[in-house]
Amino acid sequence: MLAYDKNKLLEMVKKSEQSEIDCLKKLVGIPTCCNKEHDMKPVIAQLTDEFEKRGYKVKTFSTKGSPIVVAEMNLGMDKTLMFYNHYDVQPEEPLEEWKSPPYTLTIKNERVYGRGVNDNKGPLVANIFGVQAAFEAGYQPKCNIRFIIEGEEEVGSLNLEEFCKAHPDLLKSDGCIWEEAYATPNQRSELYAGLKGDVYFELHAKGVHTDAPSYNAPMIVNPAWKLVWALSTLKNEKEEILIEGYYDDVVPPRKEELELFEKYPPDLSDQYRQQYKIDKFLLGRDGVEFWKELLLRPTCTISGLSAGWEGPGSKTVIGREAMAKLDFRLVPNQKVERVQKLLREHLDKKGFSEIEARFLGGYEPSKTPVDHPFIVLLANLAKDFTGTDSVIFPSHQGSGPAYLFGAHTPWAMCSTPDPETNAHAPNESIRLSDFRYMTAFVGAVATELGRA
Numbered sequence: 001m002l003a004y005d006k007n008k009l010l011e012m013v014k015k016s017e018q019s020e021i022d023c024l025k026k027l028v029g030i031p032t033c034c035n036k037e038h039d040m041k042p043v044i045a046q047l048t049d050e051f052e053k054r055g056y057k058v059k060t061f062s063t064k065g066s067p068i069v070v071a072e073m074n075l076g077m078d079k080t081l082m083f084y085n086h087y088d089v090q091p092e093e094p095l096e097e098w099k100s101p102p103y104t105l106t107i108k109n110e111r112v113y114g115r116g117v118n119d120n121k122g123p124l125v126a127n128i129f130g131v132q133a134a135f136e137a138g139y140q141p142k143c144n145i146r147f148i149i150e151g152e153e154e155v156g157s158l159n160l161e162e163f164c165k166a167h168p169d170l171l172k173s174d175g176c177i178w179e180e181a182y183a184t185p186n187q188r189s190e191l192y193a194g195l196k197g198d199v200y201f202e203l204h205a206k207g208v209h210t211d212a213p214s215y216n217a218p219m220i221v222n223p224a225w226k227l228v229w230a231l232s233t234l235k236n237e238k239e240e241i242l243i244e245g246y247y248d249d250v251v252p253p254r255k256e257e258l259e260l261f262e263k264y265p266p267d268l269s270d271q272y273r274q275q276y277k278i279d280k281f282l283l284g285r286d287g288v289e290f291w292k293e294l295l296l297r298p299t300c301t302i303s304g305l306s307a308g309w310e311g312p313g314s315k316t317v318i319g320r321e322a323m324a325k326l327d328f329r330l331v332p333n334q335k336v337e338r339v340q341k342l343l344r345e346h347l348d349k350k351g352f353s354e355i356e357a358r359f360l361g362g363y364e365p366s367k368t369p370v371d372h373p374f375i376v377l378l379a380n381l382a383k384d385f386t387g388t389d390s391v392i393f394p395s396h397q398g399s400g401p402a403y404l405f406g407a408h409t410p411w412a413m414c415s416t417p418d419p420e421t422n423a424h425a426p427n428e429s430i431r432l433s434d435f436r437y438m439t440a441f442v443g444a445v446a447t448e449l450g451r452a
Contacts (some may be wrong), residue, residue: 008137008181009134028103030042031115034155047149048060054131063163068160071157072146080143082177083146084146085120086150086177088154089115092426107432118429120180120428126439139451141449174409174449175374175378176409178402181438181445189385190394192396195363197363200360205224229348233352246339296395370392384444386416414441
C-alpha cells in the first residue's frame with residue numbers, strides 16, 4: 001500500500017510550478033561550462049541559497065577545479081535518500097543553430113529550452129522541488145535527504161574521485177537517484193541500474209622528423225601504415241577483441257538479467273533502428289543477444305583517425321605522425337588500470353612497441369542488482385505513475401562516475417524516451433509535462449523510501 005496520493009503530489013507541484021521554473025531560469029542563466037572556464041561562484045551561491053531556505057545544511061568542498069556542493073537535511077531517520085547531480089554544462093556552440101538564446105530559459109509549445117535544462121540543471125531543480133512537494137503534501141519523508149552536486153561531469157568528473165575517497169561517509173545511503181528519475185503517464189518508463197566503464201587512449205605512431213613526398217615510400221617508415229597494422233590486431237571481423245586477457249575479468253550476465261531481456265517488447269530495439277536509419281544491427285544481432293552485447297559486454301572502438309594530408313584535393317605525402325583515438329567500454333569486473341596494462345603488453349607483443357599509448361582518462365563500470373529493493377521500489381512507483389511496467393535495464397551502454405558511489409550505495413536513474421531533448425546539442429529541451437512528473441515522482445520516492 002503506497003503512502004502517497006499521486007494527484008495530491010501533482011497538485012503541490014502545479015502550485016509551485018512558477019517558483020520551480022523561476023529557479024531553473026536562474027540556474028540556466030548562469031553559464032557553467034568548464035571548457036570555457038566560466039566562474040562557478042554565482043551558481044554555487046544560487047544553489048546554496050535554494051537549499052538553505054528549505055532547511056538544508058550546505059557545505060561547499062573546494063577541489064582543484066569546480067567546487068562540490070553537499071546539501072543535507074538530517075531528519076534523524078534510519079534511512080537516507082541521496083541525489084547525485086551536476087551543475088556544469090556542455091559548450092553551447094554552434095550558436096547559429098539555437099532558436100532561442102542558450103542561457104535564457106524559453107518555454108514554447110509545451111517544451112522548456114535552454115542549455116542545461118535536460119543535462120542536468122532541470123533534473124536537479126526537479127529533485128529539489130520534488131522533496132519539497134512531499135513536505136507540502138503532508139507526507140513527512142521517513143528518510144534523511146542528501147544532495148551531492150559536482151561541477152565537472154561534462155569534462156570527466158576530474159576531481160570527484162578525490163572527494164569521494166576523502167568523504168566515503170557522505171556516499172552511504174539506502175538509495176541514490178543518479179541525475180534524474182521520472183515517469184510520465186501513458187509512456188514507457190526506462191529504469192537503468194548500471195553504467196559501463198570507459199577508458200580512452202590516443203595511439204601515436206611516428207615516422208621521420210618531417211612530412212615527406214610519397215615517392216619516398218620505399219625507403220622511409222609510413223606511420224599511417226604502422227598505426228593501421230597495429231589497429232588491425234585489436235579486433236577481428238566478428239567484433240571479437242583480440243587483446244590477450246581482455247575478457248578474463250568479465251562477469252557473465254546474471255540469470256535475472258537474461259530473463260529481463262527475454263521479456264523486452266520487440267519494439268524496444270526499434271528506436272535504435274529508427275535513430276540510425278538501419279534495417280538490421282551489426283552481425284544481425286537481435287533479441288536477447290542484441291541486449292546482452294549492448295549492455296553487458298565490453299567494446300573496443302576506433303573513435304578517431306588522423307594521418308597525413310587531410311585538406312581538400314590531393315597531396316602526395318607521407319605524414320610524420322599518425323594518431324588514433326581508442327575507446328574501450330568496460331563491464332564488471334574490468335578495471336581501467338588493467339586495460340591500460342593489457343593494451344601496452346599487446347602492442348609490445350605484436351611488434352608495435354614504438355607506438356605510444358596515451359591514457360586520456362577512464363571510468364570503472366558500476367551496477368546495482370536488478371532485484372535490489374531500491375530498484376524494485378522505483379519500478380513499482382514508476383508503474384503507479386505510468387500505468388505500465390517499467391523496462392529495467394541492468395546497465396546503460398554509456399559511462400559515468402557512478403562507480404565512485406556504487407560501492408557505498410544502490411543507485412539508479414529513471415526516465416522516459418524523448419528524441420527531442422538534444423542533450424549536448426543546440427536547442428536542448430525537455431517536455432514541460434516531463435518536468436512536472438519528474439518533480440512529483442521524486443516526491444513519491446522521498447515519501448516511500450523510509451517506509452519500504
